[in-house]
Amino acid sequence: MTTQMIxxxxxxxxxxxxxxxxxxxxxxxxxxAFGCDSFVDALPAKxxxxxxxxxxxxxxxxxxxxxxxxLEVAWTEGIVAMARAGxxxxxxxxxxxxxxxxLRWQKALGELAVLWVGVRCESAVAAGREVARGDRIQGMxxxxxxxxxxxxxxxxxxxxxxxxxxxxxxxIAAQVS
Numbered sequence: 805m806t807t808q809m810i811x812x813x814x815x816x817x818x819x820x821x822x823x824x825x826x827x828x829x830x831x832x833x834x835x836x837a838f839g840c841d842s843f844v845d846a847l848p849a850k851x852x853x854x855x856x857x858x859x860x861x862x863x864x865x866x867x868x869x870x871x872x873x874x875l876e877v878a879w880t881e882g883i884v885a886m887a888r889a890g891x892x893x894x895x896x897x898x899x900x901x902x903x904x905x906x907l908r909w910q911k912a913l914g915e916l917a918v919l920w921v922g923v924r925c926e927s928a929v930a931a932g933r934e935v936a937r938g939d940r941i942q943g944m945x946x947x948x949x950x951x952x953x954x955x956x957x958x959x960x961x962x963x964x965x966x967x968x969x970x971x972x973x974x975x976i977a978a979q980v981s
Contacts, residue, residue, distance in 0.1 A: 815948030864943025
């Protein structure tokens with residue numbers, strides 16, 4: 805079955821976005837990319853730092869409310885609809901809920917052919933990237949590095965601790981049918 809979606813899961817600053825850009829460059833067909841960061845950026849300002857929306861605590865912990873979840877369902881269904889319409893899609897996500905996050909995607913995906921990819925990075929390296937980026941609350945990378953993978957099942961895992969995004973992308977691309 806032809807792969808219709810690639811879903812990357814990894815903690816903040818693990819290297820997912822770099823891998824996505826490289827995947828778009830090395831895959832022979834055009835692939836659209838969607839990430840949880842752009843979803844969060846698309847939220848109304850009033851939903852950022854509200855109980856119903858998304859809250860980024862000073863220590864890097866992230867919590868989401870019911871309004872966030874409702875919009876997340878719509879976002880997920882919209883991406884899946886594009887795949888069903890024939891677009892090939894790469895998703896960059898952070899499974900804060902571990903297997904529950906993966907299950908939300910699985911329910912929306914139905915029978916679509918998906919390549920599930922875990923993007924790992926040692927906590928200290930991700931934390932260093934987080935500081936260098938300057939657009940993240942310090943502590944998110946360390947808090948998420950291992951937690952987002954607990955209980956999640958993958959077809960493939962890559963580790964960006966010492967491996968460049970392009971090499972990881974080529975490894976993933978080799979698994980795409």
